[in-house]
Amino acid sequence: MATDTSFLFAGIRFDRKRFGGDIARFEKKESDDSVNISSLVEAEKAEPVEGKSPVKKRKRKGAVSETVEGFNVFKKSKSAAQTGNQSKDGDLAENESIKRKKEQNRQLERDALFRKKHNIHVSGYNVPSPLQNFEELNSRYGCDSCLTRNLADLGFREPTPIQRQAIPILLSDRECFACAPTGSGKTLAFVCPMLMKLKSPASDGIRAVIVCHTRELSAQTYRECKKLAKGKKFRIKLMTKQLSRNADFSKFPCDVLISTPLRLRRAIRRKKVDLSRVQYLVLDESDKLFEPVLFKQIDFIIKACSNPSIIRSLFSATLPDFVEDRARELMHDAVRVIVGRKNMASETIKQKLVFTGSEEGKLLAIRQSFAESLNPPVLVFVQSKERAQELYDELAFDNIRVGVVHSDLSQNEREDAVDNFRAGKTWVLIASDVVARGMDFKGVNCVINYDFPDSAAVYIHRIGRSGRAGRIGEAITFYTEEDITFLRNIANLMAASGCEVPSWLTELRKTKWKKHRPKRDSISSNPKD
Numbered sequence: 001m002a003t004d005t006s007f008l009f010a011g012i013r014f015d016r017k018r019f020g021g022d023i024a025r026f027e028k029k030e031s032d033d034s035v036n037i038s039s040l041v042e043a044e045k046a047e048p049v050e051g052k053s054p055v056k057k058r059k060r061k062g063a064v065s066e067t068v069e070g071f072n073v074f075k076k077s078k079s080a081a082q083t084g085n086q087s088k089d090g091d092l093a094e095n096e097s098i099k100r101k102k103e104q105n106r107q108l109e110r111d112a113l114f115r116k117k118h119n120i121h122v123s124g125y126n127v128p129s130p131l132q133n134f135e136e137l138n139s140r141y142g143c144d145s146c147l148t149r150n151l152a153d154l155g156f157r158e159p160t161p162i163q164r165q166a167i168p169i170l171l172s173d174r175e176c177f178a179c180a181p182t183g184s185g186k187t188l189a190f191v192c193p194m195l196m197k198l199k200s201p202a203s204d205g206i207r208a209v210i211v212c213h214t215r216e217l218s219a220q221t222y223r224e225c226k227k228l229a230k231g232k233k234f235r236i237k238l239m240t241k242q243l244s245r246n247a248d249f250s251k252f253p254c255d256v257l258i259s260t261p262l263r264l265r266r267a268i269r270r271k272k273v274d275l276s277r278v279q280y281l282v283l284d285e286s287d288k289l290f291e292p293v294l295f296k297q298i299d300f301i302i303k304a305c306s307n308p309s310i311i312r313s314l315f316s317a318t319l320p321d322f323v324e325d326r327a328r329e330l331m332h333d334a335v336r337v338i339v340g341r342k343n344m345a346s347e348t349i350k351q352k353l354v355f356t357g358s359e360e361g362k363l364l365a366i367r368q369s370f371a372e373s374l375n376p377p378v379l380v381f382v383q384s385k386e387r388a389q390e391l392y393d394e395l396a397f398d399n400i401r402v403g404v405v406h407s408d409l410s411q412n413e414r415e416d417a418v419d420n421f422r423a424g425k426t427w428v429l430i431a432s433d434v435v436a437r438g439m440d441f442k443g444v445n446c447v448i449n450y451d452f453p454d455s456a457a458v459y460i461h462r463i464g465r466s467g468r469a470g471r472i473g474e475a476i477t478f479y480t481e482e483d484i485t486f487l488r489n490i491a492n493l494m495a496a497s498g499c500e501v502p503s504w505l506t507e508l509r510k511t512k513w514k515k516h517r518p519k520r521d522s523i524s525s526n527p528k529d
């Protein structure tokens with residue numbers, strides 16, 4: 001088949017005149033089109049790649065944006081409601097969180113004011129709010145009514161500052177180390193949350209341990225625990241000499257164990273006591289327990305309490321820096337609580353210094369003081385067990401009902417001396433520092449430091465046997481020439497707790513306190529033979 005079509009047009013003559021108008025129209029259109037096409041080409045030429053890409057890009061963008069927009073629109077229209085709801089929910093949540101934050105801040109402010117009012121100082125992360133009253137034990141922590149009833153029966157109407165702060169900390173499973181004045185109710189501050197945490201008796205092995213530095217204090221803490229746990233059937237045990245030697249604690253139930261470090265370590269070593277389930281450990285008079293003499297025993301006990309979720313607490317009226325350091329090493333996320341100022345004598349004690357010149361002068365002064373006005377009960381501290389016995393031998397013939405307690409006496413003699421003093425059978429108790437800490441002799445009117453104390457801490461604890469639980473007390477400190485070097489330290493403590501001190505005392509030369517236990521002349525006025 002022929003493909004040439006020129007023959008179709010051969011012989012045709014185009015009359016240009018006749019079709020002039022059409023030719024002109026055609027030519028114009030042609031030229032218009034050529035401009036349009038060329039302008040497009042020009043445009044393409046101008047941006048060969050980049051020119052394309054914006055178009056493409058635009059297109060893509062458009063496409064993307066369309067899709068995205070469409071999606072957005074779709075999403076928007078769906079999410080307009082949803083996002084609207086979400087943003088409403090988000091707004092609500094945000095408002096809630098702002099509200100909560102504001103309330104938290106207000107609570108923090110209220111706590112700070114409350115702490116300031118009660119002279120409580122805390123450091124640590126997220127410290128629980130202090131207790132306003134004992135009713136909060138119930139409302140905030142669901143305390144057993146039996147316990148709150150016991151508190152009321154014991155005559156405790158309001159928590160003391162250390163109780164206000166330490167109880168919520170321990171109930172919130174936080175470890176703590178605390179320093180609060182003598183006689184300010186630290187015992188209840190750790191016994192009450194302990195019993196609340198234990199809830200009821202169980203046969204899970206020993207669940208709580210309280211370590212005290214002397215047998216006398218252990219026995220006293222044991223009695224306090226029993227009083228507060230009345231009606232609860234907790235198995236509270238005091239580690240006696242016999243128990244530490246013979247008893248196998250795995251053979252009988254024990255919720256709470258109270259012990260001195262030595263007895264407890266002995267029982268652990270004999271494998272008669274397993275402390276691996278202890279949930280709650282208290283080191284009372286902690287600075288004494290961390291002194292070199294007891295340190296190894298305490299370390300042993302702390303290691304034996306291997307339960308990882310254990311809550312440990314340290315309490316004392318004196319908190320030296322080395323104990324704080326130890327506490328920080330030992331504890332996790334602990335709270336530090338200080339009531340009043342650290343290492344300060346109780347403000348309810350009227351303190352006095354009396355110069356007696358010599359040892360003879362002291363004996364005269366005490367006799368004179370008793371002859372003028374003996375206002376029992378009176379506690380007299382001397383620096384050693386030998387001197388306690390000597391002074392007792394002197395005063396026993398003076399028509400004064402006097403007792404003596406020191407570590408050379410048998411357990412029974414020690415107990416009798418303390419019980420007789422508590423019962424008012426003896427008016428004056430002569431003591432070595434064995435009862436200087438922690439002992440709660442009700443209503444001691446006066447403490448006499450017959451021998452100058454050998455450290456600031458000893459002074460604070462000794463005089464703190466009077467002026468307890470807000471009562472007024474009195475403290476008299478005898479001093480001789482030998483003690484003058486350390487007089488200023490006591491004068492400063494006196495001034496810090498609000499006592500009047502002659503200015504010459506505070507102007508004495510500053511001396512860093514070393515253990516001050518000078519060799520003193522014998523108290524005895526009788527010739528030795």
Ligand SMILES: Nc1ncnc2c1ncn2[C@@H]1O[C@H](COP(=O)(O)OP(=O)(O)OP(=O)(O)O)[C@@H](O)[C@H]1O
Pocket residue numbers: 155156157158159160163180181182183184185186187188316317437438439440464465468469
């Ligand atoms: N909330 C309270 N209201 C009234 N009295 C209280 C309260 N809490 C404790 N007491 C009483 O205060 C006295 C001193 O308490 P506690 O022996 O616990 O003092 P402390 O701070 O441990 O003193 P120390 O540092 O000498 O050991 C006790 O007789 C105790 O019964």
